[in-house]
Amino acid sequence: MSSSNNRALVAGGVLVASLAVSVLVAAERSYPVDCLPDRVTAFEPVATNPNSLFGAPFLPGVLLGPPGDSVPLDGSATVAAFGYGGRATVQFQDIVIEDRPGPDFIVFENVFFLDPVPSSASDPFRVFAEPGIVEVSADGETWTAFPYDAQALAAAGALSAGATIDRALYLDLVGLAGITPTFSGNWTVPNDPTQFDDAGTGGVSGAGGDAFDLATVGLTEARFVRITDGGTSLGFAGAGAGFDLDAVVALHARPLPPGAPDTDGDRLSDEEELTLHGSNPALFDSDGDGIDDGREVAGCRDPGSSSLDPFVHGEPRLWALGAICTELRWSPSPGATFYEVVRSDLAALSVPGWLGGVDCLAPDQLGLRFSCDIETPDPANPFYYLVRPLPLTGYGRSGTLELREASTSCP
Numbered sequence: 001m002s003s004s005n006n007r008a009l010v011a012g013g014v015l016v017a018s019l020a021v022s023v024l025v026a027a028e029r030s031y032p033v034d035c036l037p038d039r040v041t042a043f044e045p046v047a048t049n050p051n052s053l054f055g056a057p058f059l060p061g062v063l064l065g066p067p068g069d070s071v072p073l074d075g076s077a078t079v080a081a082f083g084y085g086g087r088a089t090v091q092f093q094d095i096v097i098e099d100r101p102g103p104d105f106i107v108f109e110n111v112f113f114l115d116p117v118p119s120s121a122s123d124p125f126r127v128f129a130e131p132g133i134v135e136v137s138a139d140g141e142t143w144t145a146f147p148y149d150a151q152a153l154a155a156a157g158a159l160s161a162g163a164t165i166d167r168a169l170y171l172d173l174v175g176l177a178g179i180t181p182t183f184s185g186n187w188t189v190p191n192d193p194t195q196f197d198d199a200g201t202g203g204v205s206g207a208g209g210d211a212f213d214l215a216t217v218g219l220t221e222a223r224f225v226r227i228t229d230g231g232t233s234l235g236f237a238g239a240g241a242g243f244d245l246d247a248v249v250a251l252h253a254r255p256l257p258p259g260a261p262d263t264d265g266d267r268l269s270d271e272e273e274l275t276l277h278g279s280n281p282a283l284f285d286s287d288g289d290g291i292d293d294g295r296e297v298a299g300c301r302d303p304g305s306s307s308l309d310p311f312v313h314g315e316p317r318l319w320a321l322g323a324i325c326t327e328l329r330w331s332p333s334p335g336a337t338f339y340e341v342v343r344s345d346l347a348a349l350s351v352p353g354w355l356g357g358v359d360c361l362a363p364d365q366l367g368l369r370f371s372c373d374i375e376t377p378d379p380a381n382p383f384y385y386l387v388r389p390l391p392l393t394g395y396g397r398s399g400t401l402e403l404r405e406a407s408t409s410c411p
Helices: 150-157 167-172 270-277 293-298
Strands: 013-016 039-044 087-091 095-098 105-109 126-128 132-137 210-212 224-229 244-250 253-255 317-321 326-330 338-345 359-366 369-373 383-389
Touching: 105 132, 105 224, 132 210, 150 167, 253 293, 270 293, 317 383, 326 383, 359 369, 369 383
Parallel strands: none
Antiparallel strands: 013 383, 039 087, 087 224, 095 253, 105 210, 105 244, 132 224, 317 326, 326 369, 338 359, 338 383
């Protein structure tokens, strides 16, 4: 699947005027700034049938949320497989990753330990890993690759299919993505693979993943991240072959200037601060920690608190696809397993924060896809689709940031 097939991209809701669903009639996004990418600009798998690769039915949203839930001995399922030699590019549209001291972003793959999980720095271990080469770009045209040990990657490639990587080879592969186990935890804390974290599971800090510092490649900022499967064929041939991208998370970033009043100049509008974040629109740094509010939100930190816990509202982005019927796909929300899918019409949006009645399409949808609605909207009054993670009770926010309620809902 290529980016040209991504028919419509918004968060909160999408309007569909006809079954062709080839043009986005209206878009709405309640939370304009977070630390997650906003667009898959290219998905270039290598497989006889790319649509058979794991995660293909959930593109592009499956690549644009936070890391999926997983455990040290079993990787995340919210991934998309590239096939051997495939690659994908994601873009940050609301923020710019910038170089500051330490790692600036993390790439998560569904790497996992083989039993047993190490309990000390001296314990041997093995990981099931599929390394990937990481590049960054400010404009999507000029690319810079992070350095890695080509001989170590070749050594991994010489292993048989399904083989695992030991501690020594793991350390030689530092500089690549897809080598550090990923599991549920604080996905805004970077891991240093050369240091065993006694407080972390298996010595891994945060939720694992592989962290990258723009200073390593001499760049001050980037908005595109491209990952290419390392061609090792370590995975098993078939649906899960190749690098399995879970998520890319910015740690150091700044928002683009808002198109609304911003009294303190922190790149968050006054209304965003008051309504969404609870920070002070008159203070550049509401919690006094030395990082301005905009940069905190762009790094998924709470601008009103010194807490290091991830801070993201997690409203799904929603896409509509299809010609015969309307298929919906969305990005994952932190901790959500089930979603509710509803349909209304354009008239329902006439009052901010209110939907009126809605038609329930799926009360407990498992996964990131609904297929599909065969009803045809009136071109003069398009359908309006919404997806919300359960157990939330509201329907997100309107384009003017009011909490949205409805007179009816799913059973």
